[in-house]
Structures are given as C-alpha cells and as structure tokens.
Amino acid sequence: xxNKTQNIxxxxxxxxxxxxxxxxxxxxxxxxxFQIARQIIGARIKQKISQQELADKVGTxxxxxxxxxxxxxxxxxxxxxxxxxxxxxxxxxxxQ
Numbered sequence: 001x002x003n004k005t006q007n008i009x010x011x012x013x014x015x016x017x018x019x020x021x022x023x024x025x026x027x028x029x030x031x032x033x034f035q036i037a038r039q040i041i042g043a044r045i046k047q048k049i050s051q052q053e054l055a056d057k058v059g060t061x062x063x064x065x066x067x068x069x070x071x072x073x074x075x076x077x078x079x080x081x082x083x084x085x086x087x088x089x090x091x092x093x094x095x096q
Contacts, residue, residue, distance in 0.1 A: 033071040036080070041069050043087045057086035 018024050044054050051065040058065070059082065067073050068083070084091045 030071065033074075036075070037069050037071050039089075040083060040087070043089050044069075047087065054083070054086060058082045 018027065044051070049057075051069070052062045055062045055065045058079075060079070064079070065083075068075050068079070080091055
C-alpha cells in the first residue's frame, strides 16, 4: 500500500509550530535578522543586481552579503548603513 502524502499550507504548518512555546521563542528571537535579510534581498532583487554587484558597491566580499542575506551572523550598524547607501535605501529603526 502506498503512503499518502498530506499537503499542508505554509501558514497552517507555521501556526502548528508556533503552538510550541520553545519554538515560538526561538522564532521571535530571529525576527529582526529576518526582517533585515528580507528587505535587503527585496531591494537587491528590485534593482536586479547580484550579491557580487552589491558587494562591489559596498566595498566588501560577496560572502559577506550572502551571510547577511542568510541571517548568518550579526551585522554591524556600519555594514547595514553601507549596504543601505549602496542600494539607495534608508534604514529606519523602530523600538516597540
């Protein structure tokens, strides 16, 4: 007999995971990095430039941009400012 695969939407899957308080805590800890990465990726794609092209504009290596977009590490404000300047965007900080 074949195993039947059950399809579940991303939203439903996330909702079920968020019921676990330990998972929710870890997820929320990454929110800032996720927002930074998402917005940088979006701005870079909108301008149709590669990670290497952005790195050249920033004056850094492609691996640095890859780590930034992959949420691997804690970028300095200085790096974020240089990336924003290279993309022609502004950084806004909101503390809630």
